[in-house]
Amino acid sequence: MTTVWVPADSSARAVGADAVAAALAEVEGVTVRRNGTRGMLWREPLVEVETDRGRVGYATVAPHDVPGLLEAGMLEGADHGSCIGVVDDEPWLTAQDRVSLARIGLAEPTDIHAYEAQGGWAGLRRALETDPADVVEEVVTSGLRGRGGAGFPTGVKWRTVLQAQAEQKFVACNLDEGDSGTFADRILAEADPFTLLEGMTIAAVTVGATEGYIYCRSEYPDAIARLRDAIAVAAEHGYLGDDVAGSGRSFRLQVRVGAGAYICGEETSMLESLEGRRGEVRAKPPIPALRGLWGSPTVVNNLLSFAAIPMILADGGEAYAARGVGRSRGTQIFQLAGNIARGGVYEAPLGITLRELVEDVGGGTRTGRPVRAVQVGGPLGAYLPADRLDVPMGYEELAEAGGMLGHGGLVVFDDTVDMARMARFAMEFCSVESCGKCTPCRIGSTRGVETIDRITSTPAGAEGRDQLFVLLEDLCATMTTGSLCAMGGLTPVPVRSALTHFPEDFGGSPR
Amino acid sequence: MARAGRQQTEELTPRSARAESVREIAQGYARERGPLLEILHAVQAEHGCIAEEDVPEIADVLNLSVAEVHGTVSFYHDFRRTPAPDHQVQVCRAEACQAVGAAELWAATEERFAHREDVEVREVFCFGNCALGPSASIDGQLRGRVTIDDLATAESGWSR
Numbered sequence A: 001m002t003t004v005w006v007p008a009d010s011s012a013r014a015v016g017a018d019a020v021a022a023a024l025a026e027v028e029g030v031t032v033r034r035n036g037t038r039g040m041l042w043r044e045p046l047v048e049v050e051t052d053r054g055r056v057g058y059a060t061v062a063p064h065d066v067p068g069l070l071e072a073g074m075l076e077g078a079d080h081g082s083c084i085g086v087v088d089d090e091p092w093l094t095a096q097d098r099v100s101l102a103r104i105g106l107a108e109p110t111d112i113h114a115y116e117a118q119g120g121w122a123g124l125r126r127a128l129e130t131d132p133a134d135v136v137e138e139v140v141t142s143g144l145r146g147r148g149g150a151g152f153p154t155g156v157k158w159r160t161v162l163q164a165q166a167e168q169k170f171v172a173c174n175l176d177e178g179d180s181g182t183f184a185d186r187i188l189a190e191a192d193p194f195t196l197l198e199g200m201t202i203a204a205v206t207v208g209a210t211e212g213y214i215y216c217r218s219e220y221p222d223a224i225a226r227l228r229d230a231i232a233v234a235a236e237h238g239y240l241g242d243d244v245a246g247s248g249r250s251f252r253l254q255v256r257v258g259a260g261a262y263i264c265g266e267e268t269s270m271l272e273s274l275e276g277r278r279g280e281v282r283a284k285p286p287i288p289a290l291r292g293l294w295g296s297p298t299v300v301n302n303l304l305s306f307a308a309i310p311m312i313l314a315d316g317g318e319a320y321a322a323r324g325v326g327r328s329r330g331t332q333i334f335q336l337a338g339n340i341a342r343g344g345v346y347e348a349p350l351g352i353t354l355r356e357l358v359e360d361v362g363g364g365t366r367t368g369r370p371v372r373a374v375q376v377g378g379p380l381g382a383y384l385p386a387d388r389l390d391v392p393m394g395y396e397e398l399a400e401a402g403g404m405l406g407h408g409g410l411v412v413f414d415d416t417v418d419m420a421r422m423a424r425f426a427m428e429f430c431s432v433e434s435c436g437k438c439t440p441c442r443i444g445s446t447r448g449v450e451t452i453d454r455i456t457s458t459p460a461g462a463e464g465r466d467q468l469f470v471l472l473e474d475l476c477a478t479m480t481t482g483s484l485c486a487m488g489g490l491t492p493v494p495v496r497s498a499l500t501h502f503p504e505d506f507g508g509s510p511r
Numbered sequence B: 001m002a003r004a005g006r007q008q009t010e011e012l013t014p015r016s017a018r019a020e021s022v023r024e025i026a027q028g029y030a031r032e033r034g035p036l037l038e039i040l041h042a043v044q045a046e047h048g049c050i051a052e053e054d055v056p057e058i059a060d061v062l063n064l065s066v067a068e069v070h071g072t073v074s075f076y077h078d079f080r081r082t083p084a085p086d087h088q089v090q091v092c093r094a095e096a097c098q099a100v101g102a103a104e105l106w107a108a109t110e111e112r113f114a115h116r117e118d119v120e121v122r123e124v125f126c127f128g129n130c131a132l133g134p135s136a137s138i139d140g141q142l143r144g145r146v147t148i149d150d151l152a153t154a155e156s157g158w159s160r
Helices: A010-014 A017-025 A063-071 A112-117 A122-128 A132-142 A154-163 A184-191 A193-207 A221-236 A267-274 A303-315 A317-321 A354-361 A395-400 A419-433 A439-457 A465-482 A486-490 A492-501 B002-012 B017-029 B036-047 B054-062 B066-075 B102-113 B148-156
Strands: A002-005 A030-033 A047-051 A054-058 A083-086 A170-175 A211-216 A252-257 A298-302 A331-338 A344-349 A371-376 A383-385 A409-414 B087-092 B119-124 B136-138 B141-143
Touching: A010 A017, A010 A184, A010 A221, A010 B141, A017 A030, A017 A063, A122 A193, A122 A303, A132 A154, A132 A193, A132 A303, A132 A317, A154 A193, A154 A298, A170 A193, A170 A267, A170 A303, A184 A193, A184 A221, A184 A303, A184 A331, A193 A211, A193 A221, A193 A252, A193 A298, A193 A303, A211 A221, A211 A267, A221 A252, A252 B036, A267 A298, A298 A303, A303 A317, A331 A354, A344 A354, A354 A371, A354 A409, A371 A419, A383 A492, A419 A439, A419 A486, A419 A492, A439 A465, A439 A486, A465 A486, A465 A492, A486 A492, B017 B036, B017 B054, B036 B054, B036 B066, B054 B066, B087 B102, B102 B119, B102 B148, B136 B148
Parallel strands: A002 A030, A170 A211, A170 A298, A211 A252, A331 A409, B087 B119
Antiparallel strands: A002 A047, A047 A054, A054 A083, A331 A344, A371 A383, A371 A409, B087 B136, B136 B141
């Protein structure tokens, strides 16, 4: 029998992986196994054949390609137009520094024995035999900052929860990854769910939490199903439940599903939603570390933050901190999206430049036209023009360049993009997805759409046109300073960056 | 008309079969922490939507006010007040998909299905398939690198 791997990742499935798997399953002598994606999404469905040399890959396979590939000797790993050779030797993969993504795509996602064989649970074992205060210090030493976008030091957050006195504490994973151009949470949850479970369990046993929730957006049905399976398998093997890995400590974990609200990716909205209410943001303080779920101290981290934890415990905080730039330590999972030739997830130490990611790693645009703008850090991030891509990807470094790291997503646009339309969209998106609690966000976004419409429909030089730009700037200032959370507060960022860098798209601004 | 009929029946019988079912679902989750979203998802999965009449039943089981339950139902895009039509097409309109033609795909999709009452077209902001856009979901199945032709192919498989 020859083992053939076909990813069950939802992006791979979206371009036909299930049909390819079905076609291969019909072939005599073939066993089809479903792994996670390797992260080279532009090559999906990427079929891998186990050979003596290793797993040989065939890219963008369609069901009707299967007979031809078999004919060409695919089951022996023969060369062919779509063959990329031994996948582990692929330069796009070997150039990465995969820490959190180290295990994706190698095995069936809920194969707990494979997880263990690849170094899984080592971090949890170390955490269980270490004093909680020392575990927290290890996380502080790593320099890990919130990968969900806010960049707050994870160890400091955990220390606050550890030191809080309460009968009940919680751990909550934010898997409401609503930012356009970000999908690393989804990939990791689908391809390697135990890494998240291990990270959350380490957090729980460290701070003394006995219950945890993964809040996953409803747009990710495959991730929800995979995580639920993984939780059941982990519980069966004693990694969750009343006696975590034989430690006598208890941790129960469940997945909760959102209901289509972008704002629930904001941590306090997420908490409200988990409690069963409208996802309206809470004013801070009190911070969730002290008063989170049901008023109890709660560790709230993004999936990517939890996913860095097992390695930090297994290899030590120093090893993680040794990577990075400035105050941005460790690695980041960059998501290359939009109009890009080689889209996917790419893990590298912070400090890699935006240009390296877009041009060298991503291969420029998919259309082959020149890059005009790159939006960094999600829909609330700035649009950077093609001549400003030499910025290192770090929290402070990007902030200095007028951008933000956010969740590490990059969306590339070619020279056909209309930046006035993108600015309008930023306001429109905010008006659709605002929770409505504060006026600057709720009303300011609607006024923003109207004002941009008036600007773009008023001829240059017409009377009163200059005042429209003043009005738009005033709206942006009000939203920035007056909004309760980052949604209203950061929506002006893409708008202002479009105005600043691409004034010609607005019919010429007065500046 | 079916709806009016049901309301009349309700006046005659103390609790409809639907109400009993909704209460049973709610009671199944009532002991969990913060169960409302779970209940709403389950009711929608079972009955296709969360009808006006379901809200007081859920509120009663959870000892919440009707306003609290109504507020939660109305806040989230996923919760429907009426059952879905036979076919659903969701097109991602977020930035990454816009970079590869989502605006045009969205406009063409709306136009194509405008005259079909059995098809619901909705905008969605992000399926997490941003590297293989534009993305759309057709009857719950996610598709990448979607073209107008893909929609036509899907439609040709639907009986009218």
